Amino acid sequence: GAGVSQTPSNKVTEKGKYVELRCDPISGHTALYWYRQSLGQGPEFLIYFQGTGAADDSGLPNDRFFAVRPEGSVSTLKIQRTERGDSAVYLCASSVNLQETQYFGPGTRLLVL
């Protein structure tokens, strides 16, 4: 079946701009996670949702980062006033529920110039 999909696959923006990254989880998965991966590092947790609500956003680096999941399916990660240090691969994962295995999408590669 269809896996987790993320769009766009690549995004180039200028410092100070606003960006939105989209994640489509596996159908029927209620839990959704966002991670960020810098070059040469393992992924780092940002936020996760159970249904529509953000259950844990402790990994968001600052208030420029925000994520929503209004209907409990698709999620959007929003970054305001982008900085060069935000350049990374943003990964989304979903699972049937909060206990089960997480499956990852291919990621969105963000480059802030």
Added chain:
Amino acid sequence: DAKTTQPPSMDCAEGRAANLPCNHSTISGNEYVYWYRQIHSQGPQYIIHGLKNNETNEMASLIITEDRKSSTLILPHATLRDTAVYYCIVRAYNAGNMLTFGGGTRLMVKP
């Protein structure tokens, strides 16, 4: 979640078994051992997980020591496509625990 320790890199000859070790000496009784791998420029791929019994699926086998302080992921017949970074992660089976990735092991399968 308990911390894991993995060798930074390993080589394996194509067609041979790849045995990737992981140390998790502070693992708790309710924590599972998960393995993911990440092929260059792709998202992490789930491989296998276990609690205390050995597990096998179509991709790999997971051997967990009796004291659960270490484990080994076995790829029985490594191919060039198995070249990737392999992450061993310990995760509690309760609500919402995110995955904490360490540095992983970079496995290079050579012809």
